[in-house]
Amino acid sequence: MELKNIFKDEDAVSPVIGVILMVAITVILAAVIGAFVLGIGGSxxxxxQATFNYDSTAYASNVMVDISHQGGGDIDSNNLDVKIGSxxxxxSGAIGSSPNGWSENTTDTTSGWKGGTVSAGSTVSVQKPKASVSSGTSITIVWTTSSGDSSNIISEGEISI
Known part of the structure; x- marks a missing residue:
């Protein structure tokens, strides 16, 4: 076989590569469309989206922090965590307990976060001995998906006493 004949006989290479690429693109498009149609992509x-207000009050022996839902969408309280500092x-599982020295103000009749929906106007109050709280400490509200797969900070503020 001559070397010249090898280079002359490449006429079918480009069409074959073109067909292979077209088939690959078609298969990929079909898979993507099928995933969305069948719901495999998932929602x-x-x-x-909500707005919260943070009101901190220093009393003789403790600091009271009122966290109020001011507006926006209703939120399932089972999906919320409130962090002050770290x-x-x-x-939803800490109701009535004293997590990390903080306790829920049980005399606050406006507390509307106890198991259910957090909606505009509802407030939760937490308190801690004054000596262990300082002005400027961060307050963070964290929302977690129902499945627990991911979480997002939906509001931030700070203690101002």
Missing amino acids: QEQVP STVWD
Whole structure:
């Protein structure tokens, strides 16, 4: 076989590569479209949009922090955690307990976060001995998906006493 004949006999290479690429693109498109049609791509929970107000009051022996839902969407309280500094001070499982030295103000009749929906106007109050709280400490509200797969910070503030 001559070397010249090898180079002359490449007429079918380009069409074969073209067909292979077209088949590959078609298969990929079919897989992507099928995933969305069959729901394999899945839908994700939307992060709630809400506005919160933080009101801190220093008393003789303790600091009271009122966290109020001011507006936006309703939120399932089972999906919320409130952190002050690095400590979780409120979550749906901490009701009535004293997580990290914080306790829920049980005399606050406006507390509307106890198992259910957090909606505009509802407030939760937590308190801690005054000596262990300082002005400027961060307050963070964290929302977690129902499946627990991901979480997002939906509001931030700070203690001002």
